[in-house]
Amino acid sequence: MKGKITIDKELCKGCGYCITACPKGLIAFNEEFNSMGYHYAIPVNSDECNGCGLCAVVCPDIAVEVWKAED
Ligand code: SF4
Numbered sequence: 001m002k003g004k005i006t007i008d009k010e011l012c013k014g015c016g017y018c019i020t021a022c023p024k025g026l027i028a029f030n031e032e033f034n035s036m037g038y039h040y041a042i043p044v045n046s047d048e049c050n051g052c053g054l055c056a057v058v059c060p061d062i063a064v065e066v067w068k069a070e071d
C-alpha cells in the first residue's frame with residue numbers, strides 16, 4: 001500500500017503534532033510562514049508514505065488529507 005498526503009498550509013497552525021506522529025519522519029516544518037505567521041508543515045520524502053493516516057488523525061486543524069493507493 002502506498003499513500004500520499006497533502007497539507008493545507010493556510011489551515012496549519014504549526015503545532016508539529018503530525019511531525020511527531022509520522023512513524024517514518026515524512027513531515028517537516030517549512031522555513032516559510034503562512035499568512036497567519038506560522039511555520040507550516042510540509043511532506044518530505046513522500047515516496048515512502050504508506051498512507052497510515054496517523055498524521056491526519058492527530059491534526060487538530062484538519063489540515064492533512066491522506067490518500068491510499070494499491071501498489
Ligand atoms: S500517512 Fe502515515 S506514513 Fe504517510 S506521512 Fe502520514 S503518518 Fe507518515
Ligand code: SF4
Binds near residue numbers: 058059
Ligand atoms: S498537526 Fe496539523 S496544524 Fe499541526 S503542524 Fe501538522 S498540519 Fe499543521
